[in-house]
Amino acid sequence: MARSRTRPASSPPPPPAGGETETGGDLTGKYLVLLRDDGVKEGLQAIKDATGLKEVCNAADYGAAAVEMTEANDAEVFMLDKLRVAVVDADPTQLGGLRSAAADDGAILAVEPERIMFALIPPPDVSAGLLPFEYLRGYKDAVDNLYAALTGERANGDVAAELAAARFADTAQFTWGLQATRVSQSRFSGRGVRVAVLDTGFDLDHPDFAGRVVTSQSFVTGQAVKDLNGHGTHCIGTALGSQQTAGGARRYGCAFRGDVFAGKVLSNQGSGADSGILAGINWAVTNQCRVVSMSLGAPTQVGEPFSPVYEAVAQRALRSNPGTLIVAAAGNESSRPGVIKPVGRPANCPSILAVAALDANLGIAPFSCGGINPSGGGVDVAGPGVGVFSSWPDPALVPGGPARYRSISGTSMATPHTAGIAAMWLEARPGSTAQALWQLLTGNARRLALPSRDVGAGLVQAPV
Amino acid sequence: MGSAQMVDVTVMVDDGHKDDMPAVAGRLKAEGFVLDELLEGIGVMTGKVPATAVAALTGVTGVSAVEKNRTDYRTQSH
Structure with a gap:
């Protein structure tokens, strides 16, 4: 049943039975x-x-x-x-x-x-x-x-006070987001970790994914997986894009050896329903995807409780064997500094990792939703979400668009950074449960000079 | 016997009945539920029910939650 109190933003669900926290000493276990x-x-x-x-x-x-x-x-x-x-x-x-x-x-x-602030x-x-x-x-x-x-x-x-503001910029080698999250310095690639991106589909012929194994399915009636929107291809690029791009563009993908599961749950027009999203999560869990990335959401009102259905689904996913972590976009409804809107659905579920968006100066993105609802809807971590360069479908699919790449903004972009980095952590700490993975992400996040209401535990960081 | 408008719903099956979803589906059918999809990996059913019968579904043994299908999800980018 709906909880009556806000979960502290960086608080993970209970750790696995008998398990220890795996956060490199960031949590004491108490x-x-x-x-x-x-x-x-x-x-x-x-x-x-x-x-x-x-x-x-x-x-x-x-x-x-x-x-x-x-x-x-x-x-x-x-x-x-x-x-x-x-x-x-x-x-x-x-x-x-x-x-x-x-x-x-x-x-x-x-x-x-009991967390890292004591270690400071x-x-x-x-x-x-x-x-x-x-x-x-x-x-x-x-x-x-x-x-x-x-x-x-x-x-x-x-x-x-721990950390001063930082400035990042795209270089010829890496996007700013890969630098800010330490993906660019990491020796991990998410090798063999199955990551499902539930979105508008995928450009299955994108040259940067040549030779990659891609499993795909559409849950949108009457539409093929083929991404005629672009959003899905962009998000899959951020989570799972290759180490070396086909045309020499900068690297933009995190888990470049992860297994791509492209589930189409949003239409080519960019919208979707519970029925398709839940069918996509079911597909991902059944296929033993360890991470589900959902750059989607529906706005919530102040005081609106989280969905008991998504919460139960997320809890079951976390507890399943080998365990699936669901990561979702916090939402884009804010107009900061004046207006901060609550985390959207389903990211407002306590057992779904809600991701806020940062700009290249590690400031909160003006549109990024905040943990203001007294019914479970906190932000858990933040990721790069402004001016994010990634893959885009063939112009023949999305007319008028630039060829193969585009820079766009949103908590949508922060979410697949987090999902790809989650896959990298699973490679670095094999055997981790989904609940332990949650703790790895929040416990190793880079603390920021921003309220936890806005960024949760901070900027998600890859294992190096 | 006026035919009430049908609405799309999502039905959560509780942990105790997750492995016996067809039986739960049978009980739901008796309340007017028409099954679309059985999502056994996560213990969820999607389907339709007369708008007047939505509340009754929550009382069915094995059901922990019922929600109307929301269709306002969007990509979260600019």
Whole structure:
């Protein structure tokens, strides 16, 4: 049933049963549980009820100065009353209990993995047995960010200060997006990973894809896979385009050795329906595609809940064997800075990775939707989405268009960057579940000086 | 017996009945549901139902959600 609260933007679904987070040390494996201002006692009881955990270490018991670090580390629940946050050593089942509790109207407001922002702080001096003030301040920053995620307010400046703005530009070798996401430096190619792009179809004769194995199917009544729109060919190019283009154009594709699954769920006019999109997801899952890229969406209203159908589908896809991650465009309805519209459907589902769009200066694209809905619709990551160069169909298919390539903008363009990079991560960390893949993407994202409401965990990064 | 207008719907089958979708489809049929596609990989059925019977489908054993088919999805580019 629909949840009543916003999921913090960068919060992934529960990790795989018995699995560890695979984020190169970016997540600690513990979880931050944010409690209501007036509900610390009630919240602690709710945590115990939801998890069955009993060992509680309370920072208040140690006075103002310091906490025994070993006790804090060993405690199943480390309670920071003043910050109204508990650090909980929860296994996947217990995490599920916490998330359910957070969905109810109780004392638990949100649950988020303990994440990299703590690594930005000097590690506590364990040998001295003390928990320094700076460490506690790190938790306070985290709480501020949780609040920011819940309320849509600007993220804390301490995190924002990590990185200065960057400027990228297309070169003769690479698009700006491949540089910004480290794809250009990566030794991975998504080899053998099946990636489904559900879109307007594909120009099956594009010379940059000569020799590639392409599996395709149309779910649009009366229309062949052949892309008479251009959007699908552009998105497939970004996710899966070749390392060396046929005519010497710059490289624009991420997972150049991934297996292309081109599902046509949007018509040549660029529109589609639930029936076709769900049939396409079913096709991708049945074919064991590990990643589904959906550069599509329908606008949502403020306060509109996510679709229970897409959420259940996405959860099933994540849990399936070997597991499928669905990535979707956050939507283009905003007109920033004045108007920020909520993440569209189905990207607003908690178990679908919602992707916002950045420009080449790593600023938020003016059209990119934000995580402003109190019903699950956060942004999870951001990707290159302004002035994105990629493949385009033969002019004979789309009259009037330039030959074979075009630069266009949208959260549509950020989405296949993320999908292709997901395939690269699967090659780098074979055996990862879909849930672990989610964490690899969010946990390794480049932090930005922008609100998590707009960019989630930050700019998606390829493994190098 | 006026014939109500038919609407396209998406039906989510719950985890407990995902492996028994034809039986769920049979129960839905009794409520006026006409099956278009059985998407067994994700536990979803698409089809049509009289507009007046949409709500009744949610009460069918094995069904966790019913939504009207939205047709306003678009590419997200400029």
